[in-house]
Amino acid sequence: MSTKLQEIYSNGTGPKLNGTQLFFRTITKYNVDNNGKVINSRIFVYYSAKAFARSNTGAGWKSGDIDGQGFYIGGYTLAADSVDKGKTFTPKNYTQEDADSGTIPPGKNIGDPVLSPQAMASLNAPKGVLNQEINNSVINTAVKIKSGLAAQLSAKLKNTPPDPSKTPTGTQPPAGGAAPPAKPLKISTEAKTTQNAGSYNPSGLQAWIYPEDLGNNDQDYIEFQMIEYGGLTEIGKRNFGTNNDGTTKILGRVYLPIQPTISDLNTVDWQNDTINPLQAMGAEVSSSLASIRNSDVKGAMDTIFRSLNDDSVRKYLTLWAAGKAVGTNIFSRFSGAVVNPNLELLFNGPQLRPFNFNFKLSPRSDPEAKTVKGIIRFFKQGMAVRKTEQELFLKAPNVFKIIYRNGKNKEHTSINKIKICALQQCSVDYTPDGSYATFSDKESTMTQYGLTLQFSELEPIFNEDYVDSQSVIGY
DSSP states (O other), X not given: OOOEEEEEEOOOBOOEETTEEOEEEEEEEEEEOTTSOEEEEEEEEEEESSTTOBOTTSOBOBOOOTTOTTOBOTTOEEEEEESSTTSSOEEOBOOHHHHHHTOXXXXXXXXXXXXXXXXXXXXXXXXXXXXXXXXXHHHHHHHHHOXXXXXXXXXXXXXXXXXXTTOOOSSOOOOSSBOOOOOOOOOOTTOOOOOOTTOOOTTSOOEEESSTTGXXXXXXXXXXXXXXXXXXXXXXXXXXXXXTTSSBXXXXXXXXXXXXXXXXXXXXXXXXXXXXXXXHHHHHHHHHHHHSOGGGHHHHHHHHHHHTTSHHHHHHHHHHHHHHHHTSOHHHHHHSOOOOOOXXXXXXXXXXXXXXXXXXXXXXXXXXHHHHHHHHHHHHHHTSOEEOTTSSSEEOOOEEEEEEEOTTSOBOXXXXXXXXXXXXXXXXXXXXXXXXXXXXXXXXXXXXXXXXEEEEXXXXXXXXXXXXXXXXXXO
């Protein structure tokens, strides 16, 4: 029986262990027999103390193809390997090759173990952060290659052909030693998590939390609150749904991790404006006529006609009128000059700020699969136009309040605040990695979803908003 050796390369991952961030990549090598079955798989774990590690030649990590061609280790070091699909790992020591590439850190020598005893303990503990991180890294890579491959490469999926109840395919576990037991976010006691993705009920409060272990550490996150929009009661005053005690009625909440790229853009509308001498004269005349008494009208008109006796003014008017008649700039052609446009930049009004968010949602369990689909429906249905009972008119969709929060559930004062927004676009990519792959659950859940949200604030930012804000940065 012939076999073919294949290799898959993971993206970099950076878990924290006892407050120290570690950076890993994995290469999984395996043979495939004539029936397509994986045999003799082996996971290689590479470590670096820096996120973008490079060798002393300045070259970084370069993943190879499935045949292993084109691979370069860069500033990484082989730290451990596993021959039992990630159940246990064998530590590796620094080698002469590491010394030659300059990847041995100060205080370490050839023959010293690459990883500390604490790191190896976490790597070999079934619920250790490093064990879960490395296995998730292998699984995340494998699901993009071929359906069912992840279950053959990671013992974490033993006897589980791609099933969301067992299959981690996205967000990594929390950092810090052994994975702590899950604990809920400190959210409102009114919020009750709904586990049925098809049961979105605008009249019932919901809280969707992704990933499900978001509250396990002090990770910062984004809170999206859905609010009923009732239009304007008067200019500048908006009407939102309220509870009996007068507080804003929140229809539901979604909690998601803060994305790598967050930004804001404050703009004010200033536009170029010109006024030529003839226009200025007209403005002056209009202003004069508006401010004088009837008895002084004759004197004002005499002043205007006297100004027309000026040779330069008459020349300008003659050439200007001729140019308008034939549709060309005669004045500039014959005089070699242009009329002074008195160009200025004038304030034209405020502008509304847009906010875009991109999330990649990868369910790792059956509850998370339902949560992911619930989050997608939360935004899509929440932004949908509503009918009145008589269906004669249409009501505005719900609106959203967006809050950046730190791990202590406090509003993040080092990131901009956002006023209440309308969700203008919600885009869902069901194959964000360019390949179609589903779990084998009864709903055929996609292995990943790409969610893009485009918001715009309902009203502009004013100077007074900063005066009233308790945030360091403000809006």
